[in-house]
Amino acid sequence: MKIGELARRSGLATSRIRFYEASGLIAAQRQANGYRVYPEQTLQTLGVITCAQQAGFSLEEIRRLLPDPVEQGWPHDELLAALRRKIEEIEAMQARLAHNRSQLLAIIAGIESKPEGVPCSDNANRVLADLRERSQASAVPSKDG
Numbered sequence: 001m002k003i004g005e006l007a008r009r010s011g012l013a014t015s016r017i018r019f020y021e022a023s024g025l026i027a028a029q030r031q032a033n034g035y036r037v038y039p040e041q042t043l044q045t046l047g048v049i050t051c052a053q054q055a056g057f058s059l060e061e062i063r064r065l066l067p068d069p070v071e072q073g074w075p076h077d078e079l080l081a082a083l084r085r086k087i088e089e090i091e092a093m094q095a096r097l098a099h100n101r102s103q104l105l106a107i108i109a110g111i112e113s114k115p116e117g118v119p120c121s122d123n124a125n126r127v128l129a130d131l132r133e134r135s136q137a138s139a140v141p142s143k144d145g
Helices: 003-010 014-022 041-054 059-065 076-112 120-139
Strands: none
């Protein structure tokens, strides 16, 4: 199929398809008139690329997971391992975000609970000292570990 049809069927811009081709993620054959012709399989490959990018995979990660153009087979075990690694990365990011959220909520609470008559600069020092104390307490290993 030509690039216009591929763009229409995939929902991607022709420039995006050309970019993926230039990046080596998909391949096209050139006709004598210079038009690109893509095999039907390219539509599925573009779907995988789009989904993988939305899931947080980089183009380099995606490149390693796409089927071998010669053998036309998906690297099943590598694909599963990469998906599991991505889930671990997402879980680690969620933990970092939860920690950041907790710290921001503590800062807000500290600012909102400013004692009457305490200047803002003194309250800022109080809030920062409390954050340092919390940070040190969470960094201390437990007796069990």
